[in-house]
Amino acid sequence: MTMKNIKMKIARVEHDLSQEELAKRVGVSRQTIGLIELGKYNPTLSLCKAICRALDKTLDELFWEEE
Amino acid sequence: MTMKNIKMKIARVEHDLSQEELAKRVGVSRQTIGLIELGKYNPTLSLCKAICRALDKTLDELFWEEE
DNA sequence: TCATAATGACATATATATATTGCAAAATGA
DNA sequence: TCATTTTGCAATATATATATGTCATTATGA
Numbered sequence: 001m002t003m004k005n006i007k008m009k010i011a012r013v014e015h016d017l018s019q020e021e022l023a024k025r026v027g028v029s030r031q032t033i034g035l036i037e038l039g040k041y042n043p044t045l046s047l048c049k050a051i052c053r054a055l056d057k058t059l060d061e062l063f064w065e066e067e
Numbered sequence: 068m069t070m071k072n073i074k075m076k077i078a079r080v081e082h083d084l085s086q087e088e089l090a091k092r093v094g095v096s097r098q099t100i101g102l103i104e105l106g107k108y109n110p111t112l113s114l115c116k117a118i119c120r121a122l123d124k125t126l127d128e129l130f131w132e133e134e
Numbered sequence: 135t136c137a138t139a140a141t142g143a144c145a146t147a148t149a150t151a152t153a154t155t156g157c158a159a160a161a162t163g164a
Numbered sequence: 165t166c167a168t169t170t171t172g173c174a175a176t177a178t179a180t181a182t183a184t185g186t187c188a189t190t191a192t193g194a
Contacts, residue, residue, distance in 0.1 A: 018170060029153055034171065044109045044151070044181080045130055052131075059126035063112055064119075085140060096183050101141065111151080111181070 004039040008062050011055040012037075026050045071106040075129050078122040079104075093117045 012022050019037070020030045028047060035041040036051075043051075048063050055062065079089050086100045093100070095114060102108040103118075110118075115130050122129065 020170080030171085031154085031173090032152055034173095035152090038172080041151070042111045042113045044111055045115055046109045047151090048112055048115075049131070059131045064116070064126045087140075097141085098143095098184085099182055101143095102182090105142080108181070114181090 005037050005062070008051065008055070009037045011057050011062060015055055017054075022051070022054060025054045072104050072129070075118065075122070076104045078124050078129060082122055084121075089118070089121060092121045 019033045023030045023033045032041065036043050048059060052058055052062055087097045090097045090100045103110050115126060119125055119129055
């Protein structure tokens with residue numbers, strides 16, 4: 001869809017989590033996490049929040065871009 | 068779904084916009100805006116961003132709650 | 135008061151987020 | 165190298181976000 005979410009990928013790697021591990025913690029499939037990182041999905045707010053909590057970040061830190 | 072988004076409603080009123088006017092600016096239906104404010108919808112990230120831009124707020128300001 | 139605008143509620147239809155499965159291509163570590 | 169893990173990709177199925185239309189209720193302003 002739009003562009004890669006490199007910030008999310010970095011935060012995930014910083015937590016030493018694979019896509020699959022993050023997916024499990026967040027309660028979603030591995031593919032969903034992968035596609036969000038690739039920028040090919042438009043996730044729901046509740047999923048964004050769950051990812052943020054799992055990675056100790058806020059929405060702005062992972063999903064907001066100024067401009 | 069979860070709970071009312073009072074912050075979004077306040078920001079909208081501060082901009083002197085009706086639900087219908089905000090909906091038009093954001094490219095979505097009036098009902099969608101209304102249901103998001105009522106906390107009965109789980110909007111997509113792209114819609115959240117569009118609402119934020121229309122109301123001069125960030126994701127954290129309208130959609131994030133600490134804890 | 136009263137007319138109008140704004141909002142909530144509900145039903146049905148459609149688009150799309152997400153799940154699931156399987157396989158291929160990279161990446162990683164020994 | 166090679167075995168294993170990780171990630172990308174694709175197809176199909178399902179759940180749900182969103183649209184549309186209508187009506188009832190609640191603000192709002194004159």
